[in-house]
Amino acid sequence: MIRFSEVSKFYGALPALRGVSGEVGAGEVTVVCGPSGSGKSTLIRTVNRLEPINSGQILIGGRDIHERGWSVNALRSGVGFVFQSFGLFQHLNALDNVTLALRHVRGLPRKEAEALGLAQLERLGLAERARQMPSALSGGQQQRVAIARALVMKPAVLLLDEPTSALDPEMVGEVLRAIEALAADGLTMMCVTHEMGFAQRVADRIWFMERGELKADATTEQFFKGEAGARAREFLKQI
Amino acid sequence: MIEIIQKYWLLLLIGQYPHGPLGGLAMTLIIALTVLVISMPLAIAIALARTSGIAWLGRPLALLVSLVRGLPFLMFVFWVYFGVPALFGISLGGTTTMIVALTIYEAAYISEIVRAGIEAIPKGQIEAAHALGVRYGVRTLRIVLPQALFNMLPSLITQFASIVKETSIGYIISAQELTFAATQANNLEITKPAAVFGVLAAGYYILCGGIAGIAKMLERRILQQRQRAAAAEFVPLAAAVRT
Ligand SMILES: Nc1ncnc2c1ncn2[C@@H]1O[C@H](COP(=O)(O)OP(=O)(O)OP(=O)(O)O)[C@@H](O)[C@H]1O
Ligand SMILES: [Mg+2]
Numbered sequence: 001m002i003r004f005s006e007v008s009k010f011y012g013a014l015p016a017l018r019g020v021s022g023e024v025g026a027g028e029v030t031v032v033c034g035p036s037g038s039g040k041s042t043l044i045r046t047v048n049r050l051e052p053i054n055s056g057q058i059l060i061g062g063r064d065i066h067e068r069g070w071s072v073n074a075l076r077s078g079v080g081f082v083f084q085s086f087g088l089f090q091h092l093n094a095l096d097n098v099t100l101a102l103r104h105v106r107g108l109p110r111k112e113a114e115a116l117g118l119a120q121l122e123r124l125g126l127a128e129r130a131r132q133m134p135s136a137l138s139g140g141q142q143q144r145v146a147i148a149r150a151l152v153m154k155p156a157v158l159l160l161d162e163p164t165s166a167l168d169p170e171m172v173g174e175v176l177r178a179i180e181a182l183a184a185d186g187l188t189m190m191c192v193t194h195e196m197g198f199a200q201r202v203a204d205r206i207w208f209m210e211r212g213e214l215k216a217d218a219t220t221e222q223f224f225k226g227e228a229g230a231r232a233r234e235f236l237k238q239i
Numbered sequence: 240m241i242e243i244i245q246k247y248w249l250l251l252l253i254g255q256y257p258h259g260p261l262g263g264l265a266m267t268l269i270i271a272l273t274v275l276v277i278s279m280p281l282a283i284a285i286a287l288a289r290t291s292g293i294a295w296l297g298r299p300l301a302l303l304v305s306l307v308r309g310l311p312f313l314m315f316v317f318w319v320y321f322g323v324p325a326l327f328g329i330s331l332g333g334t335t336t337m338i339v340a341l342t343i344y345e346a347a348y349i350s351e352i353v354r355a356g357i358e359a360i361p362k363g364q365i366e367a368a369h370a371l372g373v374r375y376g377v378r379t380l381r382i383v384l385p386q387a388l389f390n391m392l393p394s395l396i397t398q399f400a401s402i403v404k405e406t407s408i409g410y411i412i413s414a415q416e417l418t419f420a421a422t423q424a425n426n427l428e429i430t431k432p433a434a435v436f437g438v439l440a441a442g443y444y445i446l447c448g449g450i451a452g453i454a455k456m457l458e459r460r461i462l463q464q465r466q467r468a469a470a471a472e473f474v475p476l477a478a479a480v481r482t
Contacts, residue, residue, distance in 0.1 A: 048370060050366070050369060050370060072372075073372035073373070073374055074372065075372070076369065076370055076371065076372035077371060077372030078372075079370075081367075081370035083363060083366065083367060083370075085363045086363070086367075087361075087363035087364050087366060087367030087370075088364070088367070089364055089367070089368075089382055089386075090361075090364070090386065091382075091385050091386045091389065100371070100373070100381065100382075101371040101372065101373060104373060104377040104381060105371060105372050105373055105374075105377075135465065146367070149367075149371070150370075150371075153371070
């Protein structure tokens with residue numbers, strides 16, 4: 001579903017990604033882990049062109065993300081992205097957050113968009129919160145609204161960058177359970193996370209990154225058995 | 240002072256209207272509102288251009304804004320008053336000159352307020368909009384400007400008070416406004432400048448103080464709204480305890 005071929009990316013002279021190659025299969029969940037600064041965020045941000053790459057190629061469903069005739073906004077509207085810090089529009093209530101792109105990117109009429117938005121919020125257990133402003137929601141609820149906002153676009157893939165790192169510990173569970181349910185539904189996901197328990201339950205594959213390199217690409221079973229190489233074993237021990 | 244008010248209140252309120260041109264407080268407000276209405280869109284356009292990241296658009300405007308802000312307002316009055324007839328061979332008259340000069344001046348100042356409001360919007364929201372594939376126009380109209388202008392409302396209202404005060408400069412080019420009306424009253428009285436200009440000062444103070452008061456109140460409201468919103472985070476917890 002997503003194929004990286006020799007993807008490299010520099011911030012000035014600093015290499016953030018060095019020749020990353022790998023494939024995320026359709027319906028698979030790939031957890032990306034690794035030490036701070038290893039390029040995990042950069043990697044998933046290249047997929048919807050939030051970060052431009054310097055060389056290599058990224059394909060989604062067989063199509064090059066830089067293909068002519070595939071505008072960056074069209075690409076992005078078909079790829080869900082969930083940020084660590086939610087990024088909810090503070091002046092819009094939960095439902096308006098969820099329907100904004102349906103209405104103004106997809107061009108759906110308000111009624112239709114709201115029906116879809118409400119259904120999506122309901123699936124994430126937020127039906128009663130639809131008319132509340134983000135600032136009136138808990139962190140866990142805000143992140144679930146952000147997930148609903150991404151999902152309502154029916155993305156081919158969902159990318160999550162440390163979706164629970166900004167949450168109070170008691171709210172981590174509700175968000176992880178929501179993501180777990182999506183995995184069960186067969187959504188293709190790439191998730192950067194330090195929640196290794198979650199990774200073990202939900203991931204099909206684990207990618208271990210270090211200094212911009214994809215050091216290990218293993219099945220979840222292999223990875224947790226310590227069969228993904230010495231560096232990955234060391235990393236696993238530290239967590 | 241009471242006597243002055245009793246005698247000249249109509250002159251101070253509407254000038255010589257209907258026997259002469261409209262003036263006084265009414266014209267002061269008309270000038271100030273006209274300036275606000277014209278300079279607001281200009282200011283928004285300048286602020287958007289400067290935050291667009293397009294250098295050839297932003298740089299010259301930044302220079303222009305700093306130039307306007309670095310010169311005394313009176314310069315602009317003179318330039319428009321003497322420059323426009325010299326360049327275009329038309330005379331604008333006092334009131335129009337004031338409106339044009341003030342609009343240039345205020346567009347620069349207000350653009351800085353709007354720019355601050357735009358830059359204060361959390362980057363995460365802009366990035367989220369990018370990630371949803373929301374194009375520039377929608378992002379600007381639906382996400383950036385509503386929040387920037389709302390948060391800057393108190394500053395914008397305060398700026399309106401300063402526009403009102405600046406209209407008094409119009410006196411020197413005979414724009415019919417409040418200060419001009421007061422000097423007419425003063426010329427009729429001759430011996431009571433303290434009372435006349437006391438009334439004038441009180442008039443400006445009540446008007447501008449009132450506007451500033453509204454700005455303060457709004458600022459408190461906006462702050463309260465945020466605090467209430469923050470406090471509401473505990474509601475779900477309380478609900479959880481009940482069930
Ligand atoms: N905008 C940027 N400009 C310059 N350097 C950057 C930028 N963003 C990231 N970097 C650098 O690129 C490298 C990879 O960063 P990245 O954010 O992808 O790491 P990460 O694995 O997500 O780390 P973390 O676990 O801390 O989120 C780091 O060395 C970082 O300092
Ligand atoms: Mg990161």
